[in-house]
Amino acid sequence: MPGDSTAGAFAKRFFGRHFGMGSSVMVRVRYAPSPTGSPHVGNIRTALFNFLFARSEGGRFIVRIEDTDQTRKVEGALEDILASLRWLGIEWDEGPEIGGEFGPYFQSQRLKIYQHHADELLKKGAAYRCFCTPQELEEMREYQRINKIPQMYDRRCRGKTADEIGKELASGKPFVVRLAMPLQGKIAFEDAVRGRVEYEASLIDDQVLLKSDGWPTYHLANVVDDHLQQISHVIRGDEWINSTPKHVVLYQAFGWEPPIFAHAPIIKGADGAKLSKRHGDTRCLDYREKGYLAEAVANFIALIGWSPGDNREIMRIQELEAAFSLQGIQPSPGVFDLQKLQWMNGEYIRALSKEQLYEVVAAFDANTKDEQYLESASRAVFSQALKKGDKDYVMRALALEQERVKLLTEFPEACEFFFVDHVRFDDQGVAKWKGQPHIEALMNFYLEHLADKTEMSAEDCEQMVNAAVERLGLLKRALAIHPTRVALTGRSFGPGLFELMALLGAARMKTRFEIAKNVLNA
RNA sequence: GCUCCGGUCGUCUAGCGGUCAGGACAUCGCCCUUUCACGGCGAAGGUCGCGGGUUCGAAUCCCGUCCGGAGUACCA
Numbered sequence: 001m002p003g004d005s006t007a008g009a010f011a012k013r014f015f016g017r018h019f020g021m022g023s024s025v026m027v028r029v030r031y032a033p034s035p036t037g038s039p040h041v042g043n044i045r046t047a048l049f050n051f052l053f054a055r056s057e058g059g060r061f062i063v064r065i066e067d068t069d070q071t072r073k074v075e076g077a078l079e080d081i082l083a084s085l086r087w088l089g090i091e092w093d094e095g096p097e098i099g100g101e102f103g104p105y106f107q108s109q110r111l112k113i114y115q116h117h118a119d120e121l122l123k124k125g126a127a128y129r130c131f132c133t134p135q136e137l138e139e140m141r142e143y144q145r146i147n148k149i150p151q152m153y154d155r156r157c158r159g160k161t162a163d164e165i166g167k168e169l170a171s172g173k174p175f176v177v178r179l180a181m182p183l184q185g186k187i188a189f190e191d192a193v194r195g196r197v198e199y200e201a202s203l204i205d206d207q208v209l210l211k212s213d214g215w216p217t218y219h220l221a222n223v224v225d226d227h228l229q230q231i232s233h234v235i236r237g238d239e240w241i242n243s244t245p246k247h248v249v250l251y252q253a254f255g256w257e258p259p260i261f262a263h264a265p266i267i268k269g270a271d272g273a274k275l276s277k278r279h280g281d282t283r284c285l286d287y288r289e290k291g292y293l294a295e296a297v298a299n300f301i302a303l304i305g306w307s308p309g310d311n312r313e314i315m316r317i318q319e320l321e322a323a324f325s326l327q328g329i330q331p332s333p334g335v336f337d338l339q340k341l342q343w344m345n346g347e348y349i350r351a352l353s354k355e356q357l358y359e360v361v362a363a364f365d366a367n368t369k370d371e372q373y374l375e376s377a378s379r380a381v382f383s384q385a386l387k388k389g390d391k392d393y394v395m396r397a398l399a400l401e402q403e404r405v406k407l408l409t410e411f412p413e414a415c416e417f418f419f420v421d422h423v424r425f426d427d428q429g430v431a432k433w434k435g436q437p438h439i440e441a442l443m444n445f446y447l448e449h450l451a452d453k454t455e456m457s458a459e460d461c462e463q464m465v466n467a468a469v470e471r472l473g474l475l476k477r478a479l480a481i482h483p484t485r486v487a488l489t490g491r492s493f494g495p496g497l498f499e500l501m502a503l504l505g506a507a508r509m510k511t512r513f514e515i516a517k518n519v520l521n522a
Numbered sequence: 523g524c525u526c527c528g529g530u531c532g533u534c535u536a537g538c539g540g541u542c543a544g545g546a547c548a549u550c551g552c553c554c555u556u557u558c559a560c561g562g563c564g565a566a567g568g569u570c571g572c573g574g575g576u577u578c579g580a581a582u583c584c585c586g587u588c589c590g591g592a593g594u595a596c597c598a
Contacts, residue, residue, distance in 0.1 A: 034598045069597055134596075141595095150524045151594060176596050194527070203525060211596040218598050242526055242593040265528080265591095272590065300534095303546095307535055311545045330535080333591065337533050340547040350560075404559045465556090481556040493558035 027059025035077035040282040042267040052324035063095030102229040114216035126253035130157040177210035187245040192262035291408030296345040346406040382412035400495035423490035433483040453506040461501035487516030
């Protein structure tokens with residue numbers, strides 16, 4: 001039989017590739033989202049796995065839009081799908097906007113192909129027409145529920161004679177085409193992640209292949225397309241594993257060799273259930289809006305359900321490509337740990353050069369739609385500084401806060417004091433120094449010292465503070481340093497004091513010391 | 523209910539018959555330091571879901587069991 005997919009055939013194809021035994025089937029993988037919403041991170045992780053696998057094997061990565069359910073189509077979903085991929089640096093070799101030799105890449109444009117193949121199955125007897133109405137099916141399921149018997153189509157239309165079918169057809173009754181599953185025996189396939197998976201054929205539903213409106217279901221369309229587009233490996237989420245035997249039977253019915261299947265574990269929320277809206281941010285693009293770097297998100301999701309096999313964790317896309325393998329995919333589900341993502345995002349922020357940081361922050365500020373960010377108290381001045389301020393000044397301000405920030409959204413507040421002379425004084429910081437006997441003298445000393453200054457280096461600033469300590473006879477430098485910080489920034493934490501002073505410059509310092517003199521006085 | 527998949531520190535994971543079960547995030551402590559952070563060092567945290575086998579030896583192999591998840595549509 002041409003469609004016979006034996007373990008031997010599998011081994012030859014699968015291991016041949018990996019152990020250099022001369023196989024040379026081009027690796028072609030696909031990401032096949034349906035435009036029913038903005039893709040969530042689990043979904044995009046699957047795209048990433050496919051992309052990384054293609055790159056690691058020198059193969060091709062295809063994007064195919066599975067829009068066979070007109071009723072579920074969502075406006076803007078396609079744009080979000082492509083934007084998510086592009087954001088993370090997942091480039092496709094064939095698909096929307098770029099085409100390719102196996103197009104069209106929208107299933108809605110391939111209807112004839114599916115109908116033709118459904119007919120072929122009908123002729124072969126591998127599929128049959130079902131005239132059951134939705135109501136009939138609902139009653140059947142209700143009966144099954146009540147009697148606690150497995151819920152599946154009872155195949156009542158499968159035994160219809162040619163005569164009966166002819167009559168139904170003549171009467172114009174709508175019908176669907178169902179797959180005629182084998183009534184006995186086992187359906188097995190070799191999963192690249194889980195090994196052999198086996199099902200009792202009789203327990204699997206006679207899946208609808210063609211709906212009554214003539215459109216295919218996922219099951220038919222994906223098998224037909226995967227074959228026609230010469231997909232070599234189907235890497236998809238574990239939620240698909242239970243429909244895989246149906247697909248295997250379809251490949252057999254058509255006489256086609258099935259691709260290699262690899263089912264990646266699902267991503268769970270903290271409660272252990274599959275990640276969904278209830279868990280908060282799940283859209284891939286949510287993370288872009290909330291100040292995460294694409295590199296961090298890609299790196300992080302790659303590590304849920306996959307591991308390079310060693311202890312590496314911070315891995316950029318090229319490194320991921322080089323390290324990726326199907327063997328590294330884990331069978332067990334993983335929890336999406338936001339804390340770890342944040343840590344990783346901080347790592348990537350710190351790895352940016354001053355210039356890169358500036359560009360990234362400016363682009364983020366200009367593009368994000370995150371309301372919390374846009375409406376935050378310190379964002380307006382920050383945004384203004386980014387657009388109209390002294391670029392070098394802003395860049396250096398960002399650099400001074402770089403190691404303290406985990407999300408791009410944190411910059412406005414962290415840098416606020418660089419851009420406003422009337423800093424917001426932190427109550428605790430003020431309380432600690434307010435009314436202390438040496439404060440007024442300290443401020444006066446600075447004012448006096450600063451009178452004829454313009455340019456000051458960090459060393460100059462340090463010398464000024466040291467001079468103050470000496471003049472006022474303070475026991476510890478800290479007695480000057482801390483209140484100076486509060487006077488200049490309004491708070492008791494932040495970048496190194498002398499660096500921050502140097503960046504602020506003499507003029508700004510003068511203004512602030514004047515203000516602080518009053519604020520810190522009893 | 524039925525089918526399938528899964529089960530190593532709280533979380534992500536390494537492990538693939540012999541390791542003191544390793545790393546990372548988070549937590550705590552110490553160091554560095556003008557603060558916060560970064561960084562460094564260290565601690566705590568796992569009887570490898572549980573019970574049986576196989577074996578000189580099991581997280582690793584087998585069986586059972588429990589728990590969790592996914593699927594069970596004319597959705598993908």
